[in-house]
Amino acid sequence: MSDRIEKGDIVLIxxxxxxxxxxxxxxxxxxxIFFVKIVIVMLGNQEVNFEEKDLQLQTKKPNLQEVIASIDKxxxxxxxxxxxxTTEKVELPNRLKYLKLDIPKLDKQLIQKNFDSIEKILAATREADSSASFWxxxxxxxxxxxxxxxxSL
Structure with missing residues (x-):
């Protein structure tokens, strides 16, 4: 794991x-102005500025390979x-496969549209049966x- 703090990472102050x-x-x-790295951290609903030395990296944001592996899972x-x-049985796997193909292209609108549809289908499905182990x-x-x-987008 790289210790370099980047946008999207989780940090401890x-x-x-x-x-x-x-x-x-x-x-x-x-x-x-002195070329000191300033990291803007979202704490609750406010953004606070810190120097990088005042932060400890907790979790790196997922990289492209991890996201694609998550889609496969x-x-x-x-x-x-x-x-x-029946329609969702066909649409959901297809949308997941399209998302997997779209992510490397970094097309924000296409990725967001597919992801929103996937989330919507899964939310409705989970409402019907939230106890299943696959969740x-x-x-x-x-x-x-x-x-x-x-x-990332």
Whole structure:
């Protein structure tokens, strides 16, 4: 794991003060007039600026390979959902495969449209049966994909 802090990473604030030991997501990277790296961290609903030395990297945002692997894992799990209506049984795997093909192209609109449709189908399906074991695999992978989309495009 690279120790370089980048947009989308989760960091822990080491600087003593009001935000000490809080965790947040990096929303932007900037530099001050002395070329010191300034990391803008989202804490709750506010953005706070820190120098990189005041932060400790907790979790790297997912990379392209991890996102594609997450899509593959969801495709595998979708095959176990037996109560999907016929149209969704065809549409969901197709949309996941299209998402997998679209992600390397970094076409934000196309990726977001496909992901929103996938989320909508899965949310409706989960409402019908949230106790099935395959959700333990689908939900974290869906969150990983969402995190990558939010921070990479």
């Amino acid at each position: 080491n600087k003593t003060g009001i935000y000490h030991r809080e965790m947040g997501e990096v929303s932007e990277i900037d530099y001050n 969801i495709i595998e799990q979708v095959e176990q959902i037996h109560h999907l209506p 333990q695999e689908i939900v974290p992978n869906l969150e990983k994909i969402s995190w990558w989309i939010r921070t």
